[in-house]
Amino acid sequence: MIPVPEEKVVQTPGIPPTKETIAVHLDRRSAPWRVRILGWTAKLRGLVLPIAILLAWQLITTRHLVEAAFLPAPSEVASAWWTWMFGEPTPFTWTQGTFVSFSLMSMKRVFLGFAIGASLGLALGIVIGWYRVASDLVDPLIQGLRPIPMTAWLPFATLVFGVQEPAAIYLIAMGSFFPVVVNTAAGARQTPQLLVRAALMLGTKPYKVLLRVVIPSAMPSIVTGLRLGLGIAWVLVIVAEMLAVKGGLGFAVWSAYTFLRMDLILAAIVTMGIYGWTTDRLLVLGSNRIMRWQRGLVSR
Numbered sequence: 001m002i003p004v005p006e007e008k009v010v011q012t013p014g015i016p017p018t019k020e021t022i023a024v025h026l027d028r029r030s031a032p033w034r035v036r037i038l039g040w041t042a043k044l045r046g047l048v049l050p051i052a053i054l055l056a057w058q059l060i061t062t063r064h065l066v067e068a069a070f071l072p073a074p075s076e077v078a079s080a081w082w083t084w085m086f087g088e089p090t091p092f093t094w095t096q097g098t099f100v101s102f103s104l105m106s107m108k109r110v111f112l113g114f115a116i117g118a119s120l121g122l123a124l125g126i127v128i129g130w131y132r133v134a135s136d137l138v139d140p141l142i143q144g145l146r147p148i149p150m151t152a153w154l155p156f157a158t159l160v161f162g163v164q165e166p167a168a169i170y171l172i173a174m175g176s177f178f179p180v181v182v183n184t185a186a187g188a189r190q191t192p193q194l195l196v197r198a199a200l201m202l203g204t205k206p207y208k209v210l211l212r213v214v215i216p217s218a219m220p221s222i223v224t225g226l227r228l229g230l231g232i233a234w235v236l237v238i239v240a241e242m243l244a245v246k247g248g249l250g251f252a253v254w255s256a257y258t259f260l261r262m263d264l265i266l267a268a269i270v271t272m273g274i275y276g277w278t279t280d281r282l283l284v285l286g287s288n289r290i291m292r293w294q295r296g297l298v299s300r
Helices: 019-029 031-045 048-062 074-086 099-130 132-145 150-161 165-189 193-201 206-243 249-258 262-290
Strands: none
Touching: 048 074, 074 099, 074 262, 099 132, 099 165, 099 206, 099 249, 099 262, 132 165, 150 165, 150 206, 165 206, 193 206, 206 249, 206 262, 249 262
């Protein structure tokens, strides 16, 4: 939000200010508050649909339109969630007091796998998008591997790494790599030549063009790739924890399924949604700070 500078009422000596002049002055001074109100209104609009879904869910369960074994009431899910969070841990079950440790396991796998995949995707995407020779050599291989479902790599990962932590990290890194490299390459490839010529005319060294022109120009596409990669990382951590490693939110979903604990399944699903949304928002906030130069150039 760009603050509107405070202005004084322009008054000609000997002539009192008119009502129109005072109204314009007050309208300008109140503009930042209107912008804040509009911003909060836009944020509150995002709560309308989740609240509506929650109310519909409660209505369906209270009227017994669906069996409780298949769709427990929100209060039952909240109770199971509370026990999962704060219950007394026991060596015989994971459904009490393991929420924090399971969440940390999943977060660690997501962040580590995403960091590896996104770093490789960023570096290779810039090279592919800017250098024609690199694109001719590497891009066909990437486009050939990209359509392969990530779940198809799970048997390969477990055979190579075993049912251990590296198998999950490998799968998450693979899934994060492809959207980042494709979007980064597209952004670098679409760098306007006018910007490159202007930078060279202003004295920028050719080897600095990549850092000062190409990467800033490709940032919107890079951010899109990072958001897609992070979302895929949260999907794949669940797949990996169901089949390749023990512990984590995916392990909780699969274990709850084996015991027909639909309340815990829904609690884990909601938790994953909250974590995914939070990490995406943090990524967007960080990218907005990096791309401050976009303010005023785009509609949002």
